[in-house]
Amino acid sequence: xxxxxxxxxxxxxxxxxxxxxxxxxxxxxxxxxxxxxxxxxxxxxxxxxxxxxxxxxxxxxxxxxxxxxxxxxxxxxxxxxxxxxxxxxxxxxxxxxxxxxxxxxxxxxxxxxxxxxxxxxxxxxxxxxxxxxxxxxxxxxxxxxxxxxxxxxxxxxxxxxxxxxxxxxxxxxxxxxxxxxxxxxxxxxxxxxxxxxxxxxxxxxxxxxxxxxxxxxxxxxxx
Numbered sequence: 001x002x003x004x005x006x007x008x009x010x011x012x013x014x015x016x017x018x019x020x021x022x023x024x025x026x027x028x029x030x031x032x033x034x035x036x037x038x039x040x041x042x043x044x045x046x047x048x049x050x051x052x053x054x055x056x057x058x059x060x061x062x063x064x065x066x067x068x069x070x071x072x073x074x075x076x077x078x079x080x081x082x083x084x085x086x087x088x089x090x091x092x093x094x095x096x097x098x099x100x101x102x103x104x105x106x107x108x109x110x111x112x113x114x115x116x117x118x119x120x121x122x123x124x125x126x127x128x129x130x131x132x133x134x135x136x137x138x139x140x141x142x143x144x145x146x147x148x149x150x151x152x153x154x155x156x157x158x159x160x161x162x163x164x165x166x167x168x169x170x171x172x173x174x175x176x177x178x179x180x181x182x183x184x185x186x187x188x189x190x191x192x193x194x195x196x197x198x199x200x201x202x203x204x205x206x207x208x209x210x211x212x213x214x215x216x217x218x219x220x221x222x223x
Contacts, residue, residue, distance in 0.1 A: 022093055022094060025091060025093060026084075026087055029087050029090070029091060030083065030087070035083045035086075037049065037076060037079070037080070053066045053067060053068045053072075054066075054067050054068075054072055056141075056171065069137075069141075071133070071136070071137045071140065071141075072137065074133065075130055075133045075134060075137065078126055078129065078130050078133065079126075079127070079130050081126055082122075082123045082124075082126035082127040082130065083123075085119045085120070085122050085123035085126065086119075086120070086123040086127075088116065088119045089116045089117070089119040089120040089123060092116055096115050096116075097115070099115045100114045100115045100118075117209050120209070121202055121207075121209065124198075124199070124202070125199060125202055125203065128195065128196075128199045131153035131182075131183075131186065132151065132152065132153050134153060134179070135151045135152060135153040135154075135157050135183075136148065136151050138157065138168075138179075139151045139157070142165075142167040142168055142171065143167050144157070144165060144167045144168070145167070153182075153183050153186060154183055154184075154186055154187045154188075155180075155183055155184045155187040155190075156187070157183060158176075158179075158180045158183060
């Protein structure tokens, strides 16, 4: 909701040149779905490729800290993997249907192309784990003092007795508000809280995955 689409490059040489048809498809998919690595992309190139650093707000509103760290690198790399798995599931590219022609996944109702449904499951699990890694990074970088094994990406990470935690006050800004809004939606009683239960079931149990409805079916069904 906060991020917009990247602006067109000012100069042609700033546009990343795809080296294959699948790379062109991947870039288009990432940009169309706003699956950015760069939080404030100016060009398609920046949206698709990694800038290796993150701009962190400082107490001075006009200044930013260009931060690089192993924790951020891990968060980005896991996000890249989740994004690629989602792309593979949605676009069936590359064609990997030969992989599971003689296998059977009891958790997948649709028996055709089960490997792609498995990619969707893995993508969701990886993307959810990124959220907890972000929470762990905030706890460490902002010195919030929570025990590392109890950090969860939820509203409680940001608030103490209803107010923004002291360690986060100097970073207060658009980026922190966006993270807090997202964390609140994953909190108890909020719209996305049920996803934690789904994630736990995928980790430890068997969950049935239904096929995606066709366009005609979607039009004839009340969402």
